[in-house]
Amino acid sequence: MSVADDRTVSVDWWRDAVIYQVYVRSFADGNGDGVGDLAGVRQRLGYLADLGVDAIWLTPFYTSPMVDGGYDVADYRTVDPLFGDLAESERLLEDARAHGLRTIVDIVPNHTSSAHSWFIAALGAAPGSAERDRYIFRDGTGQGGEDPPNDWESVFGGPAWTRVADGQWYLHLFDPEQPDLNWENSEVRAEFADILRFWLDRGVDGFRIDVAHGMIKAAGLPDVGYAEQIELLGSTELPYFDQDGVHEIYREWRKILDSYPGERIAVAEAWAPSAQRLANYLRPDELHQAFNFHYVDTEWSATGFRKAIDESLRTVAEVGAPATWVLSNHDLQRHVTRYGDGARGLRRARAAALLNLALPGSAYLYQGEELGLPEVTDLPDEVLVDPKWVRSGYTDRGRDGCRVPLPWAGTSAPFDFSQAADTWLPQPASWADYTVAAQREDPDSTLALYRTALSLRRGFAGTELRWLDPVRLGAGDTDELLAFEREGGLVCTVNFGPSTVEITRPGTLVLASYPAAGGESDDPGAQTVTLPAESAVWWTATRDE
Structure with missing residues (x-):
């Protein structure tokens, strides 16, 4: 399917858009297997249109072993059977447009799955081969190369290197089943340019770029020099994140986006040590938006929020970009819980929602925040699937608590999320009070607050x-x-x-x-x-x- 040339153009629609993040596995189940899918999203598009958002952002639905919830991609041009097929994705794009909704999809360029055909070929090839050059393979250090090439650590815990049978090591800034690509390799760059065009031809309105700060590594792969490196993400320079070379990639991507009608956009998930470094991703010939993680990390205080807002507006103004405002996503504890949980957390979250939606720029909502959902903090150990849980030695419970399937209706699980009795993560019984059906007709509900605010925001x-x-x-x-x-x-x-x-x-x-x-x-x-x-x-x- 190709995009019609007469697509309606809304110039700079993204500058003040409200974009709703759909974590596909947990939004709605259309085929009754207990896991959310693209058919489920299609069935609930009317809800999203009535809510009043402008666009949806879909988390990865590509073919994947699902080690990291689909962020370990084995094939970027196919849909995993868990979520449907390519035809279903095309129907979803068409139906979303019929509901007046644009669609942004995730792209994961820092790493592939270890099940990707490229990495399988790399493991079967010799050191120094063209197949291995698509990834970052290095000889080890120490006697016999038994130590990793450097001291880099995985975001999920432990070393960022795994040794293969012939003695070399490969880099994975996340899970060992997510090997990092070598973006100094021209074949890698050409492949992703083609992947962008593949989905743009099918009608997507843009991309959210996963780990947008990670594709280029410092020359020579130098040591960091200290441990617990992830604790300093976004506050300290690291040799594997936010290197200047990423901007050359995005200038090329911008040319591709601009070659399509209808204002196609790219949004960076970028952690940078300063607001100014983050603004570099938003220069006029690079990306359109970047998530504002400094704002997300702001603690509950008027002084803190004013400082974060001032800094954000000042830095994006310097490059002519819009600010983005976000309170929660699939990687963060839900803000009801961050702000104190219970009645106090919900009270603060409702106030934060009105603050967020009153600010100039674009706002991102994470599914379920319009229902006032808290984090599920008591999931049984045996159901946890986030790789952080294992990689941390069972000390970091990871992100599953913000990924529990949504409650739509009813008084007991699965709350109309699925026809299956059991969902991939269990829903707490207390969510009976949070369902869409329970809130839809209540003028004082959090859902009503969001619907009213989104309607007024258009003015x-x-x-x-x-x-x-x-x-x-x-x-x-x-x-x-x-x-x-x-x-x-x-x-x-x-x-x-x-x-x-x-x-x-x-x-x-x-x-x-x-x-x-x-x-x-x-x-x-x-x-x-x-x-x-x-x-x-x-x-x-x-x-x-």
Whole structure:
């Protein structure tokens, strides 16, 4: 299937889009085997359109042994039978477009699966061969080469090198079944250019680039010099991440994207030691967006969030790119739990959602956050499948807790996720209160809050944000209040503190993160208003008289 040349063009649609991440294994099961699939996504597209998002991002659905949830790709041009087939992926793209949704897919260029035909050929070839040059094979150190080539560590724990039968070692910055590709090899570059075109020809609107900071390694593969390297990811220079050579790759990829109609985009999952280094990925001839992990890591405080927002807006403005805002994804603990769990965590998460969606730029939502889902922290040991669990010596429980299948309806598992009795990860009984069906008609639900916020967000304008002084708002000299105004008159106030804050009314209340029954009643004639603890409110700047 090829893309029609008359595709509707929406210039720069991605600059303020809301993009919903679909973790395919856990979104919806269409064939009844207990595992989410592409057919399940198709069946729920109406829900996503009604929610009000602009695009979906699909995690990998390619042929894979599923050692790392599909991020170990054995064939980039086929669909794993677990998720469907190539025809099903094409139907999904067509149906999404019919629902007014664009589709972004994952691409995994740093490494392949060890089951990939290239790596199988590399293991069967001699050291120094063309087959091995597609990957990073090196001789070991020490007497007889029994030690790894350097001290690099795997993100999943343990050394980043595995020795093969003939004595050489190969690099894997993640699991041993995810060998790193050699991006100094022209064949590797040509292969991925062709993979991009393969999916662009089928109608995808863009790519989320996994480990976008990892493809180029420092010349000579020098030692880092210390252990527990992953703890410093995103804060310290490492010889295997964020090397300047990655930008040459993305300049070539941008040319491919720009050769297709309809504003196709690329989004970087890039960890960089500074906001300025991250902005390098967003120069006009490179990628369109990059995830803002410094923002994600911000602890709950007005001061911290203002600093992260200011830094983000300043650095992307220097390269003419939009900011991106994200609170959770498939690699992070769900933010309800990060913010304190229980009632307090949900209260903060609802406030953070209004803050997130009020900011200029593009917002990414992780499936289930619109339901207020917490992290599942008590999964039985025997069901854990994240490779972090094994690689850490059974000390790091990994990311499975944020990947539990979604609850759609009903009072017991599988909550209409599947027709199968058992899902690939078990759902907690407490999720009966979080289902889509339980929240759909409740005006105070988290789902209702997201739907309303996403609808209102479409009326926001411009890229400018103007901070409002809490003192001038009548809040006194407090460091718990964050307030700003957007072009068009939207005012957002966020009370990060544990106590109420009284302010001069900034306008007409439009939307509040707290349920109507649980917050202060709004009297449009009052000159002051009390903001509940850990809450956010949207106002129009011009108050009705």
